[in-house]
Amino acid sequence: MKKTIALLACVLAIGSTIAQNNNSDDAKSVLRLSREKCQSIQQGHYVMEHKMKYMSDKDSEMVRFTCDFRKLPDDTIYGKAFNMLFEPMDEEANWKGHILYTGREQVWIYDTAAVIQSCNQWADKIIAGRHNRVFYTALTNKSCYPIPDEEHLADSSYSYSLWDAELDGRPCHLARYRKTDFDPDTVFGINTLLYEVCIWIDKHDYLPIQYNVFFLNEESGDTMTQFEEYRLTAFDTVLDPSRLTLDAIPANLPRRDYVTYTPPEPLAEGTPAPDWALPTLAGDTVRLADLRGKIVLLDFFYKHCAPCCAALPFLQNLHEKYKDRGVVLLGIDPIDNPEKDEMADFIAKRGITYTVLFSDRQLSQTYHIVAFPTLFFIDRDGNIAKVFRGYHPTLESAIEEQLQKML
Numbered sequence: 001m002k003k004t005i006a007l008l009a010c011v012l013a014i015g016s017t018i019a020q021n022n023n024s025d026d027a028k029s030v031l032r033l034s035r036e037k038c039q040s041i042q043q044g045h046y047v048m049e050h051k052m053k054y055m056s057d058k059d060s061e062m063v064r065f066t067c068d069f070r071k072l073p074d075d076t077i078y079g080k081a082f083n084m085l086f087e088p089m090d091e092e093a094n095w096k097g098h099i100l101y102t103g104r105e106q107v108w109i110y111d112t113a114a115v116i117q118s119c120n121q122w123a124d125k126i127i128a129g130r131h132n133r134v135f136y137t138a139l140t141n142k143s144c145y146p147i148p149d150e151e152h153l154a155d156s157s158y159s160y161s162l163w164d165a166e167l168d169g170r171p172c173h174l175a176r177y178r179k180t181d182f183d184p185d186t187v188f189g190i191n192t193l194l195y196e197v198c199i200w201i202d203k204h205d206y207l208p209i210q211y212n213v214f215f216l217n218e219e220s221g222d223t224m225t226q227f228e229e230y231r232l233t234a235f236d237t238v239l240d241p242s243r244l245t246l247d248a249i250p251a252n253l254p255r256r257d258y259v260t261y262t263p264p265e266p267l268a269e270g271t272p273a274p275d276w277a278l279p280t281l282a283g284d285t286v287r288l289a290d291l292r293g294k295i296v297l298l299d300f301f302y303k304h305c306a307p308c309c310a311a312l313p314f315l316q317n318l319h320e321k322y323k324d325r326g327v328v329l330l331g332i333d334p335i336d337n338p339e340k341d342e343m344a345d346f347i348a349k350r351g352i353t354y355t356v357l358f359s360d361r362q363l364s365q366t367y368h369i370v371a372f373p374t375l376f377f378i379d380r381d382g383n384i385a386k387v388f389r390g391y392h393p394t395l396e397s398a399i400e401e402q403l404q405k406m407l
Helices: 002-013 024-040 119-132 306-325 343-349 361-366 393-406
Strands: 019-021 043-053 061-071 080-088 097-101 105-109 114-118 159-167 170-179 190-202 208-219 222-236 255-257 277-279 285-287 295-300 327-333 355-358 374-378 384-389
Touching: 024 159, 024 170, 024 190, 024 208, 105 119, 114 119, 190 306, 277 355, 295 306, 295 393, 306 327, 306 393, 343 355, 374 393, 384 393
Parallel strands: 114 255, 295 327, 327 355
Antiparallel strands: 019 159, 043 061, 043 222, 061 080, 080 097, 097 105, 105 114, 159 170, 170 190, 190 208, 208 222, 277 285, 295 374, 374 384
């Protein structure tokens, strides 16, 4: 099964493949030339189409990124200045994003204002969120990821192959590297079975014009895949320097300094838990007020949250241990769509037998959720007894001790 999925991840996306060359040295030589090409590029304008299938999803989403960039060798935040517009390729979607980074400021450009974060004041905040920015990293990042460096090429745990291929009418080298031997994850229980990268490299100038990144993971007995495709649909090294300065902010937009978000405090212990009535997968309705006289443990979670998923076996054990002692454990998912996100299958594969409910995101705000998972203990009178934000195996004893106190 692992080999079959891996081949689907790369080979079926090759297009008109001509021949495979299993010579690892040939693949490495092509990758070195492509890396040299990317490192020689210091600035440019590109359009990228990004396709993403998340680990637990069946469907993928596509976003188009239009980006101007210039590498900044001494910059410790991004390593480049950039002006990037991103918008979904689904015509029915109605959102877009626009972010500018000058090396001195990060600017979020909205329809009504430009919000400016000074690097001198907000460097830590900018760094904390930079992993959410999506770039054509082979061109824009110092590391040229996913094109491997010499240390990576020397790592014998990776295997390399090379094809002749064609992409959008351009003759290409298709280089693939993969790894199947990983240490088990002892914290969150998500074990990687396969990591594979395929890179289409133009034979004329060794520019990488597409790369795919594929993961095959196993979690609680459930095999899941994650797939990303990055396709360069336009690229030019010509750059308008003003696009990377504050002059790029539309003149009609007011400029505002960034004000940090202050998360709400957890709901106070001893206060009544906000009531709700929520649907189950079976279409029934559960109301919190109807559970008076019982101890209730609420788990706010969603399926893409690794700590949330890591907590599920522990919570299932609690359910089995205490369900006949007046304890009701309920999962509340304010993120996923029960049908689109195939939650029945997700729950069944993890052996969850306690009730899972689905809410809108407003309930998360009502309960002051700022991190997932968040666990609420509600006493027999309907009052909040204890709140735990986040999950790590070291919290398990404290969570069970709290439950025992309330019995």
